[in-house]
Amino acid sequence: MKDTMSQAVIEAKGVNLVFETGDGPVQALKDVNLVVGRGEFVSFIGPSGCGKTTFLRAIAALEHPTGGTLTVNGMSPDEARMSRAYGYVFQAAGLYPWRTIAKNVSLPLEIMGFSKAEQADRVDRVLELVELKGFGRKFPWQLSGGMQQRASIARALAFDADILLMDEPFGALDEIVRDRLNEEVLKLWARTGKTICFVTHSIPEAVYLSTKIVVMSPRPGRITDVIDSPLPRERPLDIRDSREFIEIAHRVREGLRAGHGDAV
Amino acid sequence: MRSLAPIATVLAVIVALWYAAAVWMNAQWVYDQAARAGVEVTFGQMVVDTMAQERPVLPVPHQVFAELAKSTVGMAVTSKKSLVYHGWITISATLLGFAMGTGFGRLLAVGIIHNKAMDMSVMPWAIASQTVPILAIAPMIIVVLSSVGVQGLVPKAIISAFLSFFPVLVGMVKGLRSPDGMQLDQLATWNASRTQVFWKLRLPSSMPYLFASLKVGIAASLVGAIVGEMPTGAVAGLGARLLSGSYYGQTIQIWAALFAAAIVAASLVMIVGVIERATLKRMGMA
Incomplete structure (x- = not known):
């Protein structure tokens, strides 16, 4: 019992989130129940407006649920944020053009008050982790879009948060770059053992990466299916041609279609 | 060089208009002076006179730049006229x-x-x-x-x-x-x-x-x-x-x-x- 308690990193029970807009209230999340265990790789997939990003932002305490309970590491999301429980990777790399890559990666460390020596150590370590060793002195504009996004992942990893929240981090990149980065994220996950929550639009991306796929649908935003992936943790790119992979992808697509069907 | 031509053209037009305006505005004073002295002035004489007045209504560019040169490089910087x-x-x-x-x-x-x-x-x-x-x-x-x-x-x-x-x-x-x-x-x-x-x-x-x-x-x-x-x-x-x-x-x-x-x-x-x-x-x- 104690073991299962410690395993749950993120726990949502009946989470509701209503935005008050000019056109009246919008239910962004309705009765969301989900448990994310330690070391899991969870993808959130669904059409625009299904609340997947809102749910990720709620975990990060960037939005606040209007009902239900949501805990991160057993704390409220706000407490978790203050204890630096997670690193957040946004869709855009959001690197500061006036800082070098190394300086960008050490930005959160500066803010959190790490010593200069510690900052340098950690920057070296995480740049190596995302295979950007030797690029520390470059400026963001000298790097490709994919490399910039890798730098932003390094920045999210720099302060050793156990949880990595990724909001369509590769959405703006082309498919070839995206494939390579997906492989790298998996490697990174295997090496660091972090709990990753990953928002995406792409079915292959979700199936390829995740141990658990959360299918969501809009109006109101809710979970329609949670799929535990039977794929092994070790995943070469060509696993995407395997029968299991295609079956899971099919189930996700069915889930998306069903969610869409009863909304219209 | 390509960008110089349009700039020079515009500048030339402005200077030309300026000279024309100076002649037109300063002419009255030339004619008044001539009438007072009881002499006739030709058009050519009038044009020359409009550009050499001491207190013209509108000074011509070369007068302004001569004054500018005189009062900058032409005198000590400590001078009260500099x-x-x-x-x-x-x-x-x-x-x-x-x-x-x-x-x-x-x-x-x-x-x-x-x-x-x-x-x-x-x-x-x-x-x-x-x-x-x-x-x-x-x-x-x-x-x-x-x-x-x-x-x-x-x-x-x-x-x-x-x-x-x-x-x-x-x-x-x-x-x-x-x-x-x-x-x-x-x-x-x-x-x-x-x-x-x-x-x-x-x-x-x-x-x-x-x-x-x-x-x-x-x-x-x-x-x-x-x-x-x-x-x-x-x-x-x-x-x-x-x-x-x-x-x-x-x-x-x-x-x-x-x-x-x-x-x-x-x-x-x-x-x-x-x-x-x-x-x-x-x-x-x-």
């Missing part, structure tokens, strides 16, 4: 006023960003301050300050600051608010304090906006300094030169001082532009 001497007095008031005004503008902008009460209250006053005709309050500032013993550079600089704080305030508020929601959320996830958000994100992000307003601000500073020199009894400075020129009908002197002011303004704006380019390039924002 435009370098007067120009420097105006520039020093401009620079002091610019420093004060832009500093004040920046401070107000920081206040507006961080304080809700200031956000709601400062801008209407700042806008109102700019609707007051500067010519009306400049003498009052000079008189009030002189009655408490402040004279010389500072009162002029204050008028100059009065004009230059506004563009910096507006640009800086816009610039400090330019980081988007994602960038602010990013800092929130690291639990950054408001001070950290300011120094690490808002201030660097505001630089392009700051420089755009500094260019407007430095030109406004110069206008303020010149206006401030007018009610001081025409002692020194380009403004004083303009005023004494108009007292004594020295139109050539007025135009030379105007050109000197224009050259100073262009140079100051260009200097700010060079600093802007260097800074933004260094910051990877150009």
Whole structure:
């Protein structure tokens, strides 16, 4: 019992989130129940407006649920944020053009008050982790879009948060770059053992990466299916041609279609 | 070279129009003089005369530039007729006023960003301050300050600051608010304090906006300094030169001082532009 308690990193029970807009209230999340265990790789997939990003932002305490309970590491999301429980990777790399890559990666460390020596150590370590060793002195504009996004992942990893929240981090990149980065994220996950929550639009991306796929649908935003992936943790790119992979992808697509069907 | 041709063409047209206008405006005086002397003037004689008057209604370009040359390189800079001497007095008031005004503008902008009460209250006053005709309050500032013993550079600089704080305030508020929601959320996830958000994100992000307003601000500073020199009894400075020129009908002197002011303004704006380019390039924002 104690073991299962410690395993749950993120726990949502009946989470509701209503935005008050000019056109009246919008239910962004309705009765969301989900448990994310330690070391899991969870993808959130669904059409625009299904609340997947809102749910990720709620975990990060960037939005606040209007009902239900949501805990991160057993704390409220706000407490978790203050204890630096997670690193957040946004869709855009959001690197500061006036800082070098190394300086960008050490930005959160500066803010959190790490010593200069510690900052340098950690920057070296995480740049190596995302295979950007030797690029520390470059400026963001000298790097490709994919490399910039890798730098932003390094920045999210720099302060050793156990949880990595990724909001369509590769959405703006082309498919070839995206494939390579997906492989790298998996490697990174295997090496660091972090709990990753990953928002995406792409079915292959979700199936390829995740141990658990959360299918969501809009109006109101809710979970329609949670799929535990039977794929092994070790995943070469060509696993995407395997029968299991295609079956899971099919189930996700069915889930998306069903969610869409009863909304219209 | 390709860009030189259109510029030269426009310049040539302006100069030609200027000469034509000078002949047309100064002709009356030539005819009046001739009538008084009881002589006839030919059209050619009239045209020549219009360009060589001592106090023409509109001096021709070569008269203005001859005066400009005479009063800059043609005499000692310590001379009371030297435009370098007067120009420097105006520039020093401009620079002091610019420093004060832009500093004040920046401070107000920081206040507006961080304080809700200031956000709601400062801008209407700042806008109102700019609707007051500067010519009306400049003498009052000079008189009030002189009655408490402040004279010389500072009162002029204050008028100059009065004009230059506004563009910096507006640009800086816009610039400090330019980081988007994602960038602010990013800092929130690291639990950054408001001070950290300011120094690490808002201030660097505001630089392009700051420089755009500094260019407007430095030109406004110069206008303020010149206006401030007018009610001081025409002692020194380009403004004083303009005023004494108009007292004594020295139109050539007025135009030379105007050109000197224009050259100073262009140079100051260009200097700010060079600093802007260097800074933004260094910051990877150009």
